[in-house]
Amino acid sequence: xxxxxxxxxxxxxxxxxxxxxxxxxxxxxxxxxxxxxxxxxxxxxxxxxxxxxxxxxxxxxxxxxxxxxxxxxxxxxxxxxxxxxxxxxxxxxxxxxxxxxxxxxxxxxxxxxx
Amino acid sequence: xxxxxxxxxxxxxxxxxxxxxxxxxxxxxxxxxxxxxxxxxxxxxxxxxxxxxxxxxxxxxxxxxxxxxxxxxxxxxxxxxxxxxxxxxxxxxxxxxxxxxxxxxxxxxxxxxxx
Numbered sequence: 001x002x003x004x005x006x007x008x009x010x011x012x013x014x015x016x017x018x019x020x021x022x023x024x025x026x027x028x029x030x031x032x033x034x035x036x037x038x039x040x041x042x043x044x045x046x047x048x049x050x051x052x053x054x055x056x057x058x059x060x061x062x063x064x065x066x067x068x069x070x071x072x073x074x075x076x077x078x079x080x081x082x083x084x085x086x087x088x089x090x091x092x093x094x095x096x097x098x099x100x101x102x103x104x105x106x107x108x109x110x111x112x113x114x
Numbered sequence: 115x116x117x118x119x120x121x122x123x124x125x126x127x128x129x130x131x132x133x134x135x136x137x138x139x140x141x142x143x144x145x146x147x148x149x150x151x152x153x154x155x156x157x158x159x160x161x162x163x164x165x166x167x168x169x170x171x172x173x174x175x176x177x178x179x180x181x182x183x184x185x186x187x188x189x190x191x192x193x194x195x196x197x198x199x200x201x202x203x204x205x206x207x208x209x210x211x212x213x214x215x216x217x218x219x220x221x222x223x224x225x226x227x228x229x
Contacts, residue, residue: 032215043220051215099164101147101172104156
């Protein structure tokens, strides 16, 4: 049973527009959520995170929103740039510091069209 | 900074062979983990460690062994390789201890094919 779900395998967005990637989770014990970006033949790179005590976290062009009642989080990228084309993974931890590892979604392939 | 270093980058094995995937980090992180990624799937946790001498099983531990004799190194052993273990393997580390809500940092992976 998937505890972290990314229901869109791919997403195509025009350069300069907003990209919105979605993630749902089922485990109420998750208290720390992360987004990773992955290029082919490379390891995942940390992008942005949010603690369960917050509902929004911003870092430059990237904003993560958390809706605990809906068990839903989203990543907004504004404006989208060609270098943002990659696979984005949503991940969650039930012990803040990730002591027992992360649970990942299957990923969303974001394609930025020129 | 080297960060998390995985070796080898690529490996082809025959069914039944054994091998060790190496992982080293130079950030003095307490927590380390191994994941595998299969096509169309997210990363799945194999084993993890919260410090030297302490390891535990993740979601998909069967067929793999780990040990953690030092803070820096966390090798993953395949005792008798099977075609189902063909995958890309990622090692990760995070500070741990009193440093809560810190991201895991990943190596670039080992691409393993079992024939």
